[in-house]
C-alpha cells in the first residue's frame with residue numbers, strides 16, 4: 001500500500017516506522033513547514049497533524065480523491081461539514097479520537113458499565129485523562145468519546161465540562177505531565193465506595209497500528225466509517 005502522511009510529528013513518524021515494517025511504502029509526507037513526494041501517488045492518507053491544520057488537510061485529500069484516515073483531535077466543531085463534503089465528493093473518510101484496539105474495546109466496556117450504573121443514582125461518574133505536556137487540546141478526544149458513551153445511557157446528565165462538575169454535567173479532569181502517552185480513567189464515586197475502569201497506553205504504537213489497520217481497510221472504499229466498522233464491533 002502506498003501511504004501519504006499528513007502530519008509528520010510523533011504520530012506521523014511512529015506510523016512511518018510501523019507501516020514500513022509491514023511492507024507499506026511512504027510516498028508523501030507533509031509537516032507544518034515542508035512537503036516531500038506527491039500526494040496523488042498515494043492509495044490512502046493518514047492525517048495526524050494539529051487542530052488548526054486537520055480540516056484543510058482532509059479537504060485536500062477529498063479534492064485529490066485520496067481516502068483519508070484522520071486521528072487529529074480538537075477540530076470536531078467542523079466534523080459535520082467534513083462529513084457533508086465527504087458525501088458530496090463521494091470520498092472516503094474515517095475519524096477516530098483513538099485508533100488503538102485497546103481503547104476501542106475500552107469504549108465498549110465504558111458503555112456497558114454506563115448502562116449497568118444508570119439505575120444506581122448514588123454513584124456519580126467522573127473522567128480523568130492524563131497526557132504529555134506538548135498536547136495542544138484539552139480535554140482529549142478520547143475523553144470526549146468516553147463522556148458521550150456515558151451520556152448516551154444517562155437520563156440526568158446532559159453534557160460534559162472541563163474541570164467543572166454540576167448536577168447535569170460529567171466532569172472531565174485533564175492533567176498534563178511529563179511524557180505520558182495517554183491514560184484515561186472513569187470513576188463512579190459514591191460516599192461508600194468507588195468503581196473504576198482505566199486504560200493506559202504504554203507507547204504510541206497502539207494508536208499507529210490501529211490507524212494503519214484503518215488505512216488498509218479503507219483503500220478502495222467510498223463513504224464515512226468508524227473504527228467500529230474496521231474492528232467489526234458494531
Ligand SMILES: NC(=O)C1=CN([C@@H]2O[C@H](COP(=O)(O)OP(=O)(O)OC[C@H]3O[C@@H](n4cnc5c(N)ncnc54)[C@H](OP(=O)(O)O)[C@@H]3O)[C@@H](O)[C@H]2O)C=CC1
Pocket residue numbers: 006007008009010011012030031032033034048049050051053057070071072073074096097098099100207
Ligand atoms: N486518534 C488517535 O489515536 C491519536 C490522536 N492523536 C492526535 O494526533 C494529533 C498529532 O499528534 P502528535 O503526532 O503527537 O503531534 P506532534 O505535535 O508531534 O505532530 C504534529 C505534526 O503536525 C504538523 N503540522 C503542522 N501544521 C501542519 C499542516 N498544515 N499540515 C500537515 N502537518 C502539519 C507538525 O509540523 P511542524 O512540526 O512542522 O509544525 C507536526 O509534524 C494531535 O491532535 C493528537 O491529539 C495522537 C495520538 C493518537
Ligand SMILES: O=C(O)C1=N[C@H](C(=O)O)C[C@H](O)C1
Pocket residue numbers: 073097098131135136139140141142143181182183
Ligand atoms: O495527543 C495525544 O498524544 C493523544 N491524543 C488523543 C486524544 O486526544 O484522545 C489520543 C491519545 O490519547 C493520545
